[in-house]
Amino acid sequence: MSLYPEIEPYDSGMLDVGDGHRVHWETYGNPDGKPAVVVHGGPGSGCTPGWLRYFDPEAYRVVLFDQRGCGRSTPRADDPAADLSTNTTPHLVSDIERLRERLGIERWLVLGASWGSTLGLAYAETHPERVSEMVLFSVVMTTRREVEWVTRAMGRVFPEEWERFRNGVPEADRDGDLAAAYSRLLHDPDPEVRDKAARDWCAWEDTHVATAGDHQPDPAFENPAFRMVFARLVTHYWSNAAWLEDGALLKGAERLAGIPGALIHGRLDISGPPDIPWQLARVWPDATLVLVDGAGHGAPTMNEAVVAATGRFAALPR
Numbered sequence: 001m002s003l004y005p006e007i008e009p010y011d012s013g014m015l016d017v018g019d020g021h022r023v024h025w026e027t028y029g030n031p032d033g034k035p036a037v038v039v040h041g042g043p044g045s046g047c048t049p050g051w052l053r054y055f056d057p058e059a060y061r062v063v064l065f066d067q068r069g070c071g072r073s074t075p076r077a078d079d080p081a082a083d084l085s086t087n088t089t090p091h092l093v094s095d096i097e098r099l100r101e102r103l104g105i106e107r108w109l110v111l112g113a114s115w116g117s118t119l120g121l122a123y124a125e126t127h128p129e130r131v132s133e134m135v136l137f138s139v140v141m142t143t144r145r146e147v148e149w150v151t152r153a154m155g156r157v158f159p160e161e162w163e164r165f166r167n168g169v170p171e172a173d174r175d176g177d178l179a180a181a182y183s184r185l186l187h188d189p190d191p192e193v194r195d196k197a198a199r200d201w202c203a204w205e206d207t208h209v210a211t212a213g214d215h216q217p218d219p220a221f222e223n224p225a226f227r228m229v230f231a232r233l234v235t236h237y238w239s240n241a242a243w244l245e246d247g248a249l250l251k252g253a254e255r256l257a258g259i260p261g262a263l264i265h266g267r268l269d270i271s272g273p274p275d276i277p278w279q280l281a282r283v284w285p286d287a288t289l290v291l292v293d294g295a296g297h298g299a300p301t302m303n304e305a306v307v308a309a310t311g312r313f314a315a316l317p318r
Helices: 049-054 089-102 115-126 144-151 159-166 178-185 191-208 224-238 248-256 275-283 300-314
Strands: 011-018 021-029 034-039 060-065 108-114 131-139 261-266 287-292
Touching: 011 089, 021 049, 021 089, 034 089, 034 115, 034 300, 049 060, 049 300, 060 089, 089 115, 108 115, 108 300, 115 131, 115 248, 131 275, 131 300, 144 178, 144 224, 159 191, 178 191, 178 224, 191 224, 248 275, 261 275, 261 300, 275 287, 287 300
Parallel strands: 034 060, 034 108, 108 131, 131 261, 261 287
Antiparallel strands: 011 021, 021 060
16 A cells, blocks of 8 residues: 655644744645644654655645644744743643644544654543544653663663763763753753764664664754754653653543554564553554554554555544
8 A cells, every 4th residue: 555645735824822832734635624633753853744645635634733842833942042841741732732723623633653642642632522533653652661761771772872872971870861861961051062962862763763674764863953953852851751640641541432543563663662552452442553563663664554544544434
């Protein structure tokens, strides 16, 4: 099953969400089609037109938006003066709901990947009456256990690369919270300290997802501005475990009852181990879990299953 072609937006704008933030949004496809919103990963990756390729443009009205601090939203997190105190999971959940109201949408399908699956779940569990279906892939829930796994335990898989990553922070911080240590470096007054921290963080990001033979380095990390936005926002969210109580998304999955879901995950995803979506599927009876053999985190080999899911849901009532 092929991906759909990229298309041009038919509408776009900037939404004032408060706290000095303006969120960039665009709509694509059929204005009378089934509404869907894409929740991008990172945090901080921004939303690109490539996400549209999962949707039949004749069947769907697709909304893309850049979360606070990244992409074309303002202010951006790479600004040394950027205040991240109003950039938290509850703020982003509120932004999604404001955007739905702004666009006059009653309910929409939520599609998210990686960090987008965490935020998508947080939104759906807060506003289940506004969600028609969910398609989540490379599923994570950003718990403290998961953050510890990615920033420390994954060193058992990539020992040399992890040692370089750990040694990127001051010696006094190497046995503590590495995400928090990097976050401090990324807010250092010295631009050279900030730049090195962003490079070191993104080098590790590109390593811990590389557990399948088809992995390709992310070219976005070659852009200094993108590196800074991404590293600042990821470390900000990870060091705070996404402002979610431990296990909150798993416990709150009972609120998803009646919402059809597709959970798609790479069997070789060691960065976000398959037990994460497996546990979610056990407590969300309306969701199906597809484990894709040979696929790692965000692998293109999952595309067919994602397109199949949006195709299946296109025929369901709004």
